[in-house]
Amino acid sequence: MxxxxxxxxxxxxxxxxxxxxxxxxxxxxxxxxxxxxxxxxxxxxxxxxxxxxxxxxxxxxxxxxxxxxxxxxxxxxxxxxxxxxxxxxxxxxxxxxxxxxxxxxxxxxxxxxxxxxxxxxxxxxxxxxxxxxxxxxxxxxxxxxxxxxxxxxxxxxxxxxxxxxxxxxxxxxxxxxxxxxxxxxxxxxxxxxxxxRGGPRALAATKALLRRDRGEHLAQDLEAMLALSAEFFASEEGQEGMTAFAEKRAPSWVPGD
Structure with a gap:
């Protein structure tokens, strides 16, 4: 070998x-x-x-x-x-x-x-x-x-x-x-x-967002991005991140914290 x-x-x-x-x-x-x-x-x-x-x-x-x-x-x-x-x-x-x-x-x-x-x-x-x-x-x-x-x-x-x-x-x-x-x-x-320090799911979704084809119609793109934003605000990861911010601590996903 x-x-x-x-x-x-x-x-x-x-x-x-x-x-x-x-x-x-x-x-x-x-x-x-x-x-x-x-x-x-x-x-x-x-x-x-x-x-x-x-x-x-x-x-x-x-x-x-x-x-x-x-x-x-x-x-x-x-x-x-x-x-x-x-x-x-x-x-x-x-x-x-x-x-x-x-x-x-x-x-x-x-x-x-x-x-x-x-x-x-x-x-x-x-x-x-x-x-x-x-x-x-x-x-x-x-x-x-x-x-x-x-x-x-x-x-x-x-x-x-x-x-x-x-x-x-x-x-x-x-x-x-x-x-x-x-x-x-x-x-x-x-x-x-x-x-x-970024949420794992949020990082993955942000990478996909950066890669996406925005198309020709701004209104449709904004509608899709609004839905994505709402999904993450309501997600377990998003709720943990906001709670950690309010409590002045690191979110659960941060290594060593």
Missing amino acids: PDELVHLDVAGGTATITLDSPHNRNALSAQLRRELRAHLEAAIEDEAARVIVLTHTGPVFCSGMDLRESRGAGSSEQGVNEFPGILALLWESDTPVVARLAGPARAGGVGLVSACDIAVAAREATFAFTEVRIGVVPAVISSTVLPRLVPRAAHELMLTGETFGADRAAAIGLINSAVDADGLDAEVARYTDMLA
Whole structure:
């Protein structure tokens, strides 16, 4: 049996998923993809996991598809049929997902980052959509990247393949925060602590709300949102949250309180 390339650890309400394939810059090999998907599914199903953190060992977060496997391969072997499922798990997860980058992301690795709800990177981290430079297209990752990016920046960076830094990634919406390396873990903890204070059902519903197609008719959308709001005000979770606020205590779902 080959050594595991992705690890899952659940502690204190946080599920940490770690890419651990530094020998190939955490490239999205077939084994890594299989393990990443399995651990994501397990973390999402684990009621003890209030927040998921996607992180890495080694100097690189993720270098994209494993090109050694992709050369001469058919589409299913390249992960074209598999990788969308991983992005969809991250994007649609009821549990909020935070990406932690201490180093670079390229191509499919940028797709992983954009599929997470929150992304924090050390300023040393760099990013690039390198696909066009090897004659391929950033097709699959565009589904999660384009909703994040300022359109002008998307055109520039996807067409040129230029490398850009973490500060610019934050400015164009790819990540939430760029920090000095020695402050990376504290910034990730700041986000995970805030996310863990949200009601689990409320967080899941808010994620769905953020993803939804609002349609063309404002009145119908407002009616649907009014019904959703009323449902949560009347729910057990909503009533507990309001009671805890009145009693000046943490709600029952907050870890450690």
